[in-house]
Amino acid sequence: MSDLTVDFSLLNTSAKQLKAIQKEFKELNEWKDDIQSVVGARELKDAMADFIENWDDNRKRLLDDLENVGKMVEGTRNAFKGLDDELAKTGKKK
Template sequence: MGHHTKADLTVIRGMADGLKHVHTAFKEISKLNERYEDDLGHGDLSHAIGEFADNWDKSREELMGEVDTMAKIAKAAAEAYDDIDKQLAKALREAKEPKKSHKSGKGK
């Protein structure tokens, strides 16, 4: 027996949309150290928080790129599955249709 592949395109498209929302959330997060700079003062804690925030900003940029790539892959996968489904349905319809012959009915 053949193997069947089943893809829930609604879930895949939802995943792409969800990843876009994650990307947007990361993009809209302001720099952490700027939010609390006045509260932290100018000591070691402020320096440590500043380093953490700088590292977070770099990591956030990397995560944004990866999340964006994953969103694009999920969207492309849903589109590809949808296209394959349409092509297979067309092929099945055409296979079921009787072949039209081009007999002229005269002398051959």
């Protein structure tokens, strides 16, 4: 029988880091108005508006993906923790 090793510390750290990255992406929304207000030329302002709209669409997808991966990491951690606890209980009964 082979041993399975789960690095709970890595799973916990990964979940925390994914939440931190997600928070950073959410807070990036505030810079849009600042940038558009300092751009003077109409053509440049239009190009900046297009870039920001494209960025918003991609940022939303990234936020969704970060949330989904975070849920998967937490689900994996919780499933292995539950299994580990259950196996520990079974081992103590013997």
